[in-house]
Amino acid sequence: MECTVVGGGVQALSTGVLLESLGHSTTMISDEFAYIDGSDDPPVATDYAAASVYPVQVESEYSEDELIRRAESTFEPFWESDGVPVRKHTHYYLYENAGDRHLPDRMGAQPVSQYDGEVPTRAGETVEGGYVCEEYFVEMPEYVPQLYHTYRELGGDIERRTVTATEVDNLAGIVFNCTGYGSRELFDDDSLRAMKGHILQVPYEDGPLPFSYTYTPSGYDDEYAYMYPRRETVLFGGSYLPGDIVDGQWVGESPDDPMTVDGVTIPRRLYDVTADIMSEYTDITPERIDAKYGYRPYRADGMRIERTGDIVHNYGHGGAGVSMSWWSALRAVSYIETVSEDVLPDVAAAVAV
């Protein structure tokens, strides 16, 4: 079937690869392509994803545990496929404050109170709650270009331009709308917000480290900081600042307790927590940090995967766009043919080649 995919981020690329794998004839139209046009282009959220396979900051009709199961099961074939840069490592989800909390249905999750290994902890502090699990992690600087090249190898066409609202109805075939925050203007969707998030990295030659953490320190208003290990860097972040893009400029909340690194204003806790915990592995000093920020396409009405006429929407994934990408692509494509997770091992094999 003839299809047009609008967008050049992880949703468009996953949807495009899936459509091509199933024998459809597609053209992908986007003004920018994630990583192919560089890795610091704020309107393209995909350039900023860490990316752990764990859905956060996303609204949906499904429970958190259900989203976790779907994200993990759809990424499993990619983790199993040699040549796809998806790893599995230990994740520590920790709180300095004790409290009754739900143990999410993540791979191998066990309460930290039952874990007999060491857990990352700030000097002089004690971890009182949380859990330890395994998690899939995507090496985005390699993975996203691999998706793009797979799409091209499978026969997908590319057009580089902005799509306007007036021409949407005239695009060829079934149109898959994967424009993320761009849907605010393209489809007049004012339930979309641009959640600003920082990505901070320091070089790390002996990477990747075999663990990551999400750490809620006491004394920082119950907000956390996370660390993820990339192949050549230690990456950290954990900011979620609500806002909107108005006339090309982001307008929104500023951090309560700011500090500036690499010319970028960040919440201080991101630096404090990481400098403390990671000092036994590498120097985290302001001078060594490369800082950037992007915007998660958060949709208060829930991520939108639905068909209206000849348009299949697939956008609004907030902080879960990578995690839910294969599941979303399957759901979107199921509006034109019956398809199940069983196709994913073959798709993963194509991405690996």
Ligand SMILES: Cc1cc2nc3c(=O)[nH]c(=O)nc-3n(C[C@H](O)[C@H](O)[C@H](O)COP(=O)(O)OP(=O)(O)OC[C@H]3O[C@@H](n4cnc5c(N)ncnc54)[C@H](O)[C@@H]3O)c2cc1C
């Ligand atoms: C700091 C940060 C950390 C994150 N960490 C994670 C994580 O660990 N795990 C995870 O799962 N997710 C994470 N995310 C979320 C994830 O990045 C997004 O959910 C995901 O990238 C959204 O993908 P998308 O393809 O829908 O949108 P985008 O990547 O924004 O792509 C939209 C595309 O549409 C194009 N476009 C828009 N309008 C038009 C138009 N009119 N015409 C033509 N082209 C258009 C844009 O150029 C762009 O290429 C993080 C996000 C941020 C900011």
